[in-house]
Amino acid sequence: MRFKITKKYKIILISTLIGFIAFPTISLGGTFIASLIQGKTVEEAVNILAEQMDALIGRVDKLEDRQKELEEQQEQLEQLRACTRWTDYVQAKEDIEYYQTNDLIDADLNVIDPKPNGSPNTLDREKFKETKERYEKYQELKTICGTEEVGTYIPENNSRDEEIAQPNEQVEQKKATGIIKIYYEREGAEFKEISKDHNLEGQTLIESTRFLDSKTGYLYRLTESIIVPSGYIVYASIQADAYGEDHAISCSESNPCIFNVPGFKGSAKYDQIYGKAFSDFNY
Numbered sequence: 001m002r003f004k005i006t007k008k009y010k011i012i013l014i015s016t017l018i019g020f021i022a023f024p025t026i027s028l029g030g031t032f033i034a035s036l037i038q039g040k041t042v043e044e045a046v047n048i049l050a051e052q053m054d055a056l057i058g059r060v061d062k063l064e065d066r067q068k069e070l071e072e073q074q075e076q077l078e079q080l081r082a083c084t085r086w087t088d089y090v091q092a093k094e095d096i097e098y099y100q101t102n103d104l105i106d107a108d109l110n111v112i113d114p115k116p117n118g119s120p121n122t123l124d125r126e127k128f129k130e131t132k133e134r135y136e137k138y139q140e141l142k143t144i145c146g147t148e149e150v151g152t153y154i155p156e157n158n159s160r161d162e163e164i165a166q167p168n169e170q171v172e173q174k175k176a177t178g179i180i181k182i183y184y185e186r187e188g189a190e191f192k193e194i195s196k197d198h199n200l201e202g203q204t205l206i207e208s209t210r211f212l213d214s215k216t217g218y219l220y221r222l223t224e225s226i227i228v229p230s231g232y233i234v235y236a237s238i239q240a241d242a243y244g245e246d247h248a249i250s251c252s253e254s255n256p257c258i259f260n261v262p263g264f265k266g267s268a269k270y271d272q273i274y275g276k277a278f279s280d281f282n283y
Contacts (some may be wrong), residue, residue: 092131092132092137092138096132097263101261102263102264105123105128107204109135175243176248177282178249178257178280178282180211180236181234181235181277182205182234183276184202184203184231185271192233194233194234202227202228202230203227203228205226205261207225208221209263212259213259215258218246219241220238223237224237236275238275247281248283249280250281256278258274259275
C-alpha cells in the first residue's frame with residue numbers, strides 16, 4: 001500500500017519541524033538545531049530557522065512530485081495490461097454482428113421479438129446477456145487502447161519502450177478502401193438508389209460488417225453503420241481487413257467486383273443482400 005502525501009500530512013511534517021525548532025531542547029535534545037543558532041543574534045537565528053523551513057518544504061514538494069509521477073506510471077501500466085487483455089472480448093463483437101445481421105437484435109442491442117418476418121426470436125437471452133457484457137467491455141478497452149492491433153498501444157511518456165513490442169511498420173501501413181453499392185433484393189421490385197442518410201426501415205449493417213470479395217476471397221469491412229431498405233441500393237465505403245497492395249483490387253463497370261456478407265450465410269439474405277464495386281480500390 002502506497003503512502004500518499006496529502007495536505008494534512010504536509011502540515012504535520014512542517015508542524016513537526018516547527019516543534020523541533022521551537023523546542024530544541026525537548027525534541028531529541030535539539031542538538032543539531034541548537035548548534036546552528038547557538039551564539040547567534042535573534043535576527044541571525046530567525047534567518048537560519050527560515051532556511052531550514054525552506055529546505056524541508058522543498059523536500060516535501062519533491063516527494064509530492066515523485067508520488068504524482070509514480071501514480072501516472074501506475075495508471076499507464078494498468079492501461080497497458082488492459083490493452084493486452086481486450087482481445088478476449090473480440091469474439092463478442094463477432095457474435096453481436098451476427099445477431100444484428102440476422103435480425104435477432106437491433107442497433108441499440110435490444111432483442112427483436114418477434115423478428116421482422118413475424119417468426120419468433122429463438123435467441124438464448126442468458127447467453128446474449130453475457131455476450132452483451134463482453135461486447136461492452138470490448139468497446140471500453142478499444143477506446144482506452146485506441147487500436148485493434150494487439151500490443152501496439154504505448155502510453156505517453158513510457159520510459160520502458162525497449163520492453164514493449166511496437167510493430168511500427170505495420171501501424172504506418174494503410175489499408176485499401178473502396179466504394180460499393182449494397183443491394184437488397186425484393187421479389188418483383190426494381191432497385192432504387194437512396195442516400196445512406198434516409199429514414200426508411202430496413203436491414204441494419206453495423207460498422208465493421210464483413211464483405212467477402214467473390215473473386216479474391218479477400219475480406220473487407222464497412223467503415224460505418226448503414227440501413228439498407230428492401231428493394232433499394234445504398235452506397236457505402238468498405239476497407240480491407242488486412243494490409244497489402246493486393247487488396248487494392250481492380251473493379252469496373254464492365255467487370256464489377258461482387259461481395260457477399262458472410263454473416264448471412266445459411267439464410268435467405270445471403271442471396272438477397274450483396275455489394276458491387278464499379279471502380280478500383282485505392283490506398
